[in-house]
Amino acid sequence: MRVRIAPSPTGDPHVGTAYIALFNYVFAKKHGGTFVLRIEDTDQTRARADSEQMIFDALHWCGLTWDEGPDVGGPYAPYRQSERSHIYQDHVGVLLAKGEAYRCFCTAERLQKVRIQQQAEKKNPGYDRHCRDLDPKDGEARAKAGEPHVVRMKVPLTGDIVVEDELRGPVTISAEQLDDQVLLKSDGLPTYHLANVVDDHLMEITHVIRAEEWISSTPKHVLLYQAFGWEPPRFFHMPLLRNSDGSKISKRKNPVSINYYRDIGILPHALLNFLATMGWSFGGDREKFTLAEMIDVFSWDRMSLGGPVFNLEKLSHLNELYIHELTEAQLVDAVIGWRFNREYLARLAPLFQKRIKKLSDVMSVVDLFFHGGELDYAPVLADMKVPDVTAEDTRDGLLAYVDKIEAREGFEPAMLEEVAREWADAQKWKTKHAFMLLRLAVTGRKASPGLFETMSVLGKDLTRRRIRAAAETIKKAAEAAKPAQAPKAK
RNA sequence: GGCCCCAUCGUCUAGCGGUUAGGACGCCGGCCUCUCACGUCGGUAACAGGGGUUCAAGUCCCCUUGGGGUCACCA
Numbered sequence A: 001m002r003v004r005i006a007p008s009p010t011g012d013p014h015v016g017t018a019y020i021a022l023f024n025y026v027f028a029k030k031h032g033g034t035f036v037l038r039i040e041d042t043d044q045t046r047a048r049a050d051s052e053q054m055i056f057d058a059l060h061w062c063g064l065t066w067d068e069g070p071d072v073g074g075p076y077a078p079y080r081q082s083e084r085s086h087i088y089q090d091h092v093g094v095l096l097a098k099g100e101a102y103r104c105f106c107t108a109e110r111l112q113k114v115r116i117q118q119q120a121e122k123k124n125p126g127y128d129r130h131c132r133d134l135d136p137k138d139g140e141a142r143a144k145a146g147e148p149h150v151v152r153m154k155v156p157l158t159g160d161i162v163v164e165d166e167l168r169g170p171v172t173i174s175a176e177q178l179d180d181q182v183l184l185k186s187d188g189l190p191t192y193h194l195a196n197v198v199d200d201h202l203m204e205i206t207h208v209i210r211a212e213e214w215i216s217s218t219p220k221h222v223l224l225y226q227a228f229g230w231e232p233p234r235f236f237h238m239p240l241l242r243n244s245d246g247s248k249i250s251k252r253k254n255p256v257s258i259n260y261y262r263d264i265g266i267l268p269h270a271l272l273n274f275l276a277t278m279g280w281s282f283g284g285d286r287e288k289f290t291l292a293e294m295i296d297v298f299s300w301d302r303m304s305l306g307g308p309v310f311n312l313e314k315l316s317h318l319n320e321l322y323i324h325e326l327t328e329a330q331l332v333d334a335v336i337g338w339r340f341n342r343e344y345l346a347r348l349a350p351l352f353q354k355r356i357k358k359l360s361d362v363m364s365v366v367d368l369f370f371h372g373g374e375l376d377y378a379p380v381l382a383d384m385k386v387p388d389v390t391a392e393d394t395r396d397g398l399l400a401y402v403d404k405i406e407a408r409e410g411f412e413p414a415m416l417e418e419v420a421r422e423w424a425d426a427q428k429w430k431t432k433h434a435f436m437l438l439r440l441a442v443t444g445r446k447a448s449p450g451l452f453e454t455m456s457v458l459g460k461d462l463t464r465r466r467i468r469a470a471a472e473t474i475k476k477a478a479e480a481a482k483p484a485q486a487p488k489a490k
Numbered sequence B: 001g002g003c004c005c006c007a008u009c010g011u012c013u014a015g016c017g018g019u020u021a022g023g024a025c026g027c028c029g030g031c032c033u034c035u036c037a038c039g040u041c042g043g044u045a046a047c048a049g050g051g052g053u054u055c056a057a058g059u060c061c062c063c064u065u066g067g068g069g070u071c072a073c074c075a
Helices: A015-030 A051-062 A085-098 A108-120 A136-144 A192-202 A212-228 A258-263 A268-276 A291-297 A312-324 A328-338 A342-355 A359-369 A378-383 A391-406 A413-427 A431-443 A451-458 A460-485
Strands: A002-005 A034-037 A101-104 A150-153 A160-165 A169-174 A182-184 A207-211 A234-238
Touching: A002 A015, A002 A207, A015 A034, A015 A051, A015 A207, A015 A234, A015 A258, A015 A268, A015 A291, A051 A258, A051 A268, A085 A101, A085 A150, A085 A182, A085 A192, A085 A212, A101 A136, A150 A212, A160 A212, A160 A234, A169 A212, A182 A192, A192 A212, A207 A212, A212 A234, A258 A268, A258 A460, A268 A291, A268 A312, A342 A359, A342 A451, A359 A451, A378 A431, A378 A460, A391 A413, A391 A431, A391 A460, A413 A431, A413 A451, A431 A451, A431 A460, A451 A460
Parallel strands: A002 A034, A207 A234
Antiparallel strands: A101 A150, A150 A182, A160 A169
């Protein structure tokens, strides 16, 4: 039995990745199977250089390990899709030869036009199969001549495709719902659909455990297995983690980086335990259990399929339980490992040296680095504004800054400042006002060590979280103030 | 909007035809106690609605409603 997790290195290590990895891991261990980590980096425009390593580190921090992967190797190497291009190209060749796929020379502009047309006619959007019936020899010739094109899957025009989902039974989708999905992009790299099918087959993956968002593209994958003449794996679609409003968990509404939870002082065992209770239950009234215990009793019939809300309070409670059962020595180690250590203090030292008179002044200067995600903005709320800017625009401005720093790699003071200056300029805010707003958001006070140094040392995840929290606090406070001041309407 | 998935307290969930519908978080209160926290005891709070099937339905079926996902040369 072989399972895999296939993260895409496009940003911060996501709790959803840890969630799916956990269930793959547990299932593999339960049955003496093999757990594979494969990096799906076929989108060179979104791939981020530092992301892959962060995923390894974050998963390891959680306590999860894999038997095969880009870092540890294995009999099915390479495990990085960007290093497997020729494999996909060969397989596309097979599909082309069998008439299961075809070359498409449509331009992005034409596709765009078709889509607009379809929208105007209120038809379902999808490729109009313009190139589907081109003479393959013709296509071959044009491709040889260097004409840019993609390769599309030739999906049947009629009939039903049945996907056996192991968690919910057969899911039937009619072929009319599917369009001719791109398999090979014009840059020669495969899309997810092709790459995951080819790799899962070649890597002999027997059970695909992934998030529910994939369920509607699974018919395409099944069709692809059929086109190749391969036996498809078994599919398990896990429920999606949710924000408190029920939507798919997202960074806008909830911290999603594993590193955020590490940085606020969640213990890895608690995180894993919490993730395990999302959709799955141990049995009896147990909700605190170890990984080993979970592996011991694991079975799929204890899954519930409603999307679980990722609830910070509950996670926090579970974490409390774990902290309480630590020995004092372990507690000391945990706190030291977190932030009370030489390395972290060394980063802090330049920020507080000139600001203390006695060593005992240090806590009052650096306390903001040891708080979790939430600050109390009440005392400074009145100052959290830019002259002549509404609360709503202030919030949007802050969120815009978060978006801008998120789009950059690294988290160094110079980058943060550069972005901040550009951003303040774009907002047409004086840097003086803009930076004070940021300072209040990040530190909760008007006086602090250098803003960008502070953000950098605080870390990406806490910084972003605080700015977002401040932005919402400003908006909410304004809303709360409004009805009280507005004249009573009849 | 089309298609697909889902549906027990506010949240995470137990329940697998017959239960006073259980536990946990949160919230509220008692106890413990120099304070607070911990701990402990108790309380608040749910089967979305309507049809069937059945002697019996939270549990099975259908419809409605609600929520979510997905409809890219992103994964």
